[in-house]
Every structure is written in structure tokens, then in C-alpha cells.
Amino acid sequence: MRHLPGTAQVVALANQKGGVGKTTTAVNSAAALAEGGFRVLLIDIDPQGNATSSLGIDKTDLDGTVYDVLVDDVAIAEIALPDVRPRLDLLPSTPALAAAEVELVGMAQRERRLAQACDVIEQAYDVVVIDCPPSLGLLTVNALTATRHVVIPIQCEFLALEGVSQLITTIDLVKRRLNPHLDVLGVLMTMFDSRTRLSAHVVDEVRRFFPERIFETVVPRSVRLAEAPSYGQAIAEYDPASRGGVAYRAFAGELIARLGLAVPTNGSVPPNTTLPLTNRAVR
Numbered sequence: 001m002r003h004l005p006g007t008a009q010v011v012a013l014a015n016q017k018g019g020v021g022k023t024t025t026a027v028n029s030a031a032a033l034a035e036g037g038f039r040v041l042l043i044d045i046d047p048q049g050n051a052t053s054s055l056g057i058d059k060t061d062l063d064g065t066v067y068d069v070l071v072d073d074v075a076i077a078e079i080a081l082p083d084v085r086p087r088l089d090l091l092p093s094t095p096a097l098a099a100a101e102v103e104l105v106g107m108a109q110r111e112r113r114l115a116q117a118c119d120v121i122e123q124a125y126d127v128v129v130i131d132c133p134p135s136l137g138l139l140t141v142n143a144l145t146a147t148r149h150v151v152i153p154i155q156c157e158f159l160a161l162e163g164v165s166q167l168i169t170t171i172d173l174v175k176r177r178l179n180p181h182l183d184v185l186g187v188l189m190t191m192f193d194s195r196t197r198l199s200a201h202v203v204d205e206v207r208r209f210f211p212e213r214i215f216e217t218v219v220p221r222s223v224r225l226a227e228a229p230s231y232g233q234a235i236a237e238y239d240p241a242s243r244g245g246v247a248y249r250a251f252a253g254e255l256i257a258r259l260g261l262a263v264p265t266n267g268s269v270p271p272n273t274t275l276p277l278t279n280r281a282v283r
């Protein structure tokens, strides 16, 4: 698949389980893609606003958030924070977004409000990354309606696949009713612990379940990845050479390939598309 230039590819990180690595993946892949020369918009559609704070943005000092886009029809271009990093814009979120879940219910086109807002920014970005909340409510449905591609992060832990079939059912429902283009781009294994047999076992199990969809890159459990947000930094800034930094660069490379994005020539540091952390290594 070759992607047409001039229209953004949209990718949503979704899994209704909390703590599986959605935000970590959204922030670090958005940062890696921007570093690689792509124009990126990161949309934080989780009321917890973790993606917003992970990039060091002060949530008490915002002129607008994704709430204004969803509920009050304000254009994304008016609200998005430009260049929070070179080539990376952020549509931020705050806890006030929780009210939108309720307020949207009575609105016309309530599932399509983000999609409609995204229609007019397609030319401005190469990639739009959406960080979903840990639920399958209207905010996640808005994200799934606004995207073609879903990436499902799955934590390498006991009962990893629990809830995934419910997520797939929701994706199928949105595909049938709202967004025929929607598809699962891939499944990303996160928080892999090489010291336990459980992690390797879980990767095998998920690979059996999604043989074609699982990404080669497996993100290791890494203290550096957990620390970076408290410094308001992506791993590419905090510790690019750490195992987590290498993994998210490799994952960004896989995203570029699966999305059929043409690698720009202006990237300061093109993402490393070699894959040093493959899940083959952990079989």
C-alpha cells in the first residue's frame, strides 16, 4: 500500500484496559515520527490527559482542549498547540473532557464529531496519532470513527487477551455502522520482561491469536520509559539509547512501513528501521 501524499494517515491507540501502554506508545511513536521528519498531530482524547502531561504541557494553562473541538465545534487548528516539539503539534486534554462523554450523548452526529474536525486538517499533517481513554465509550468511538487504523497495545501479563475480543467486537461494530475503512493495523506487545517465562508465553499466545497483525517490535519493560513522562520528555529525548528508546524507534519504523508513508528527506534523525528487538528473539 502506498499512501497518497497530502492527506494524513490517522492511527488510534486503543484498548479499554488501562495501563497497557496506549499513552506511552502514542507519545513515543508520535515523537519518533516527528523526529523522523513527518508532520505529526497527537490528539489526546483521554480525560486523564496523560499524553498531554507526558510532553511536559501544563494542563492548567491551556486556551482550549479537545473538549472544545468535540462539544463546541472549535477548529482543531485554533486549539492545537503548535510545535510542542519540532513538527509535533498536540491537541491537549484535561479532566474537563470527562463531561464530554455525557454531553455528547444528546448531540447530532455524536460519534462523528472528531472525524468531522479531522477532515479539514488532513493537508496539514502526515500522521495523526490518537491516544484513546481506557473505555469503549463515546470518546473512543469518536476516535475509531476518525481513523482508518487501530493499533492495540497489549501488556505482556497474565490474561493479556482478556477484553480484546470485546474491543474487536466494538471495532467491527464501528466499521459496520460508522466507518467502513476501519481496520486493525497491528497489535503491539508492551512491557515485555525477559526475566519471566510468562512474558514469552504471552507473546506466543497473542501471536497465535493475531499471526499477521502482531508487530515484530516488542517493547521491553523499562524503568526509563516509565520515568520519561515525569520529566515531560519522550524517550527519544530522555534516553534514546535505552532499550525502550530503541524499541519505540523500531516501532515507528514499522508504522511507517505499514502505513506506506514516504520517508521525508528533511528528517533530522530518520527513524531506525532496523528491528533489533524482534519477538523472534524471545521465542
Ligand SMILES: Nc1ncnc2c1ncn2[C@@H]1O[C@H](COP(=O)(O)OP(=O)(O)O)[C@@H](O)[C@H]1O
Residues within 6 Å of the ligand: 017, 018, 019, 020, 021, 022, 023, 024, 025, 050, 134, 190, 191, 192, 219, 220, 221, 222, 223, 225, 226, 227, 229, 244
Ligand atoms: N514498556 C514499559 N516499561 C515500563 N513502564 C511502562 C512501559 N510502558 C508503559 N509504562 C508505564 O506503565 C504505566 C501505564 O502505561 P500507559 O502508557 O499510561 O498505559 P495506558 O495509556 O494504556 O493506560 C505508566 O506509568 C507508564 O509510564
Ligand SMILES: [Mg+2]
Residues within 6 Å of the ligand: 022, 023, 024, 046, 050, 132, 133
Ligand atoms: Mg493512557
